[in-house]
Amino acid sequence: MPLDFTFAAFDAFCQRIAPLSVFTLAEYLSATPAPTPPFVILRADVDYREPSALRLAEIAESCQVRGSFYFRHRIQKGDSALARLILRGVSRQAPAFNVEIMSNVASLGHEAGYHFETLDTCRGEFDAAEDLFLTNLAHLRASGLAIRTVAAHGGRPLAPTYRHNLDTFSRAPDLFERARLLGETTLSVDFTRVIYVSDAHWRWRRYEAYQPGVTGKPTSLRAIMDALSDLDVGLYINFHPHQWFASPALMLYLRARNRIGRRVLSPARTP
Numbered sequence: 001m002p003l004d005f006t007f008a009a010f011d012a013f014c015q016r017i018a019p020l021s022v023f024t025l026a027e028y029l030s031a032t033p034a035p036t037p038p039f040v041i042l043r044a045d046v047d048y049r050e051p052s053a054l055r056l057a058e059i060a061e062s063c064q065v066r067g068s069f070y071f072r073h074r075i076q077k078g079d080s081a082l083a084r085l086i087l088r089g090v091s092r093q094a095p096a097f098n099v100e101i102m103s104n105v106a107s108l109g110h111e112a113g114y115h116f117e118t119l120d121t122c123r124g125e126f127d128a129a130e131d132l133f134l135t136n137l138a139h140l141r142a143s144g145l146a147i148r149t150v151a152a153h154g155g156r157p158l159a160p161t162y163r164h165n166l167d168t169f170s171r172a173p174d175l176f177e178r179a180r181l182l183g184e185t186t187l188s189v190d191f192t193r194v195i196y197v198s199d200a201h202w203r204w205r206r207y208e209a210y211q212p213g214v215t216g217k218p219t220s221l222r223a224i225m226d227a228l229s230d231l232d233v234g235l236y237i238n239f240h241p242h243q244w245f246a247s248p249a250l251m252l253y254l255r256a257r258n259r260i261g262r263r264v265l266s267p268a269r270t271p
C-alpha cells in the first residue's frame with residue numbers, strides 16, 4: 001500500500017472501491033430505492049490547492065468512479081477581516097471560485113458543488129449570509145455548473161450568533177427549496193445508514209452515527225479499505241485534496257509543518 005496522502009494511495013483506494021457501487025452525493029440523495037450496502041459515497045472538500053482536486057478527480061475517473069467535489073468561494077478584498085489575512089499572506093485563500101477547475105472536474109463526470117462558508121464571511125449575520133449564499137450559487141450556475149448539493153465548510157465560528165456554517169440551513173430549512181438544491185452533505189444524510197470517514201487535518205477518523213463537533217476514532221486508509229468487505233452499512237468518505245501530493249517527501253514535510261502549526265495555534269485541541 002503506498003504512503004497515505006499520496007496520489008498513489010488515492011489511486012489504490014479508487015481501484016479498491018471500483019467494483020462497488022460508488023455514488024456522488026447528488027446520486028445518493030436522489031437514489032430510489034435507497035442503496036443497500038456495500039456502497040461508497042465519495043466526497044472531497046476542496047479548501048484550497050484546486051489543482052490537487054483536479055488530479056484526484058482524474059485518478060478517480062481513470063478508475064471509473066465518480067465523486068462530489070466541493071469548492072470554496074475564497075474571500076475577496078473587503079469581504080471581512082479574513083480578507084486582510086489573505087492580503088497579508090497569512091491565509092492561503094485566493095479570491096473567487098476557480099470555475100475553470102470546477103468545470104474540468106465536472107467534465108470528468110464528477111459532481112461539482114459549492115463548499116460554503118457564508119456565515120463566516122458575514123461574521124454571523126444570517127440575512128447577509130443567505131444573500132451571499134444565493135448570489136454565489138447563481139454565479140456558479142450562470143457559469144454553466146449544475147450545482148445540486150452543497151457542503152458547509154467547518155472550523156470555529158467567527159461570531160457568537162452561530163455555531164457552524166450549517167446553521168444557515170438550520171435557521172432557514174426552506175432554503176434548500178428556494179436554492180433548488182437536493183441537499184447538504186451533513187444535514188441531508190442519515191448517518192445511521194453510513195459510516196463517515198474523514199481525513200480532515202491529515203488524520204483519518206471514523207465516525208459511527210456522525211454528528212458535527214464530535215471527534216471520531218483514529219483510523220487509516222488501509223484500515224478503511226480492509227474493512228470494506230465487512231461493512232453492513234455504506235461508507236461515506238471525505239477527502240481534503242489540498243493534503244494529497246504526488247511526492248511522499250513533500251507530503252511528509254507539509255504534514256509535519258501543519259501539525260507543528262496547529263500545535264502552536266491551538267494547544268488545547270491538539271492530542
Ligand SMILES: [Zn+2]
Nearest residue numbers: 045047153154
Ligand atoms: Zn472546508
